[in-house]
Amino acid sequence: MNQPSESFAASVQPGGSVESKLNSGVTDSGLRKLLNEALFLSKFSGAVSATLDPGDVCAVAARVLYEHVPYRRITFSLLGNFGGKTVVFSPAEPADTHARVLLNVSGGGDAKGEKREKVRQGKPHFEGGANCLCYPFHLGDGSGQIEIFPEPRFIGRFSAQLSAGVTETFARAMKNALDFSKVKEIAMRDSLTGMLNRRAFDEVLADHRERGNMLPLSLLLIDIDDFKKVNDTFGHPAGDQVLVSFAGILQQACRGSDLAARYGGEEFVVILPATASARAHEIAQRLRNRFACTTFVFGERQLRLTASIGVSCAPDALGNMPDDLIRRADQALYQAKKTGKNRVLVYSANTVATAAQETGDQVGAPV
Structure with missing residues (x-):
């Protein structure tokens, strides 16, 4: 003692x-x-x-x-x-x-x-x-x-x-x-946007796996299309402005139970507890539309940007989540960008395989 x-x-x-x-x-x-x-x-x-x-x-x-x-x-x-x-x-x-x-x-x-x-x-x-x-x-x-x-x-x-x-x-x-x-x-916060960072996101997702009481659980992985061109054309301060604005749009679009974080670079991620894939798709489309309607002004020039979103869902079993959810959302995001950008793609074996055939890409066997 x-x-x-x-x-x-x-x-x-x-x-x-x-x-x-x-x-x-x-x-x-x-x-x-x-x-x-x-x-x-x-x-x-x-x-x-x-x-x-x-x-x-x-x-x-x-x-x-x-x-x-x-x-x-x-x-x-x-x-x-x-x-x-x-x-x-x-x-x-x-x-x-x-x-x-x-x-x-x-x-x-x-x-x-x-x-x-x-x-x-x-x-x-x-x-x-x-x-x-x-x-x-x-x-x-x-x-x-x-x-x-x-x-x-x-x-x-x-x-x-x-x-x-x-x-x-x-x-x-x-x-x-x-x-x-x-x-x-x-x-646990991203210094630029004030959002949770990847470390915090990983901890929250792992916590959901431990509790397993928020199923079905969906995940949105979001990437701002052609973001590098913004930095190259208007400079990094302009790129920072875009990231901060998108973070604000994302936080406003989220429900009280959702969790949004900056995943890295121009990528963002959202956890949607108790949300099936169909509902997650609706939320992702609403977010994509809102961002596409946002006008950015850099000096005398105006610019509109778009985002591509990959969606994955754990409907009734967590399995190896969070790794599976992230990998599937990443595959869906990759195909969304390959097939035209400014779109939402929900992961499924058929959807991702079809998108891969259209672009000639090879996708690993779904888990």
Whole structure:
């Protein structure tokens, strides 16, 4: 077990060390309580610091704290620059709804916020028909608070020392998790378009494979036709403008459950959960038409571009997905460009084989 850090000692024993407590006449029961709190904070610190996912930090904190001091409900709120989310845990709820985001909390000074301001020292107050303890904390550019609704017979276990130690430790772990999430978010985004990049796309597609609960799953692989001519004729800034504009069109065309990413260069990819091939074809056609109707202006010249789209679908079995989905969509995209560009082609053994015969290309045997 990890030993309590010096900061813990300062929080748990603000008046000094255990020895000084003995010298000041602390009773055996009081000393045992201090030691138990120090040991618990060591355990609590190790648990919440073991993850860098903000949601997991809340979940672990809720579980470990409940094992030490039972409560009816606990609320973790992140305010200011951290999204204004409140996560609530209640042991009385079913396991599948144990943790959930219930509401958004405004950072303004509403009546509820003013009431919470009055209990900054964690003193019990009455809210919603139950005793509630409130502990605010700071997170650099933002702030937050923990609200605990303890079982009445256990409310005395939330000493000032324990509450201060829990709050400080939780805030430190949460800040580390939020900082890590920011870095990860930057690493998962394409710097030019702001879309998810290929690395993020690969992770999401692999996650769909693990869960397997969004079938049928379709995939669009999109390539801007003759994009190299834009760079060669108008320069790379013009090419960047086209990519940013197409990214915006793509994101606007996607449904809430879809995921779009820049796959690389002038290629983009879209995951369409719970979407059969016929519906995926409709979505791809709508996207193609919207892009073809977009006019780009470079100096005194106007230009319209087109895109080709390959579609693949996993109807009822994931197989070797994601590799199969990507390979099939790539084959369909290749044939779409070979047979005239500015078109959508859905992968199937017959469709791809026919397109290959028309162009004289050879396509590998379908998987």
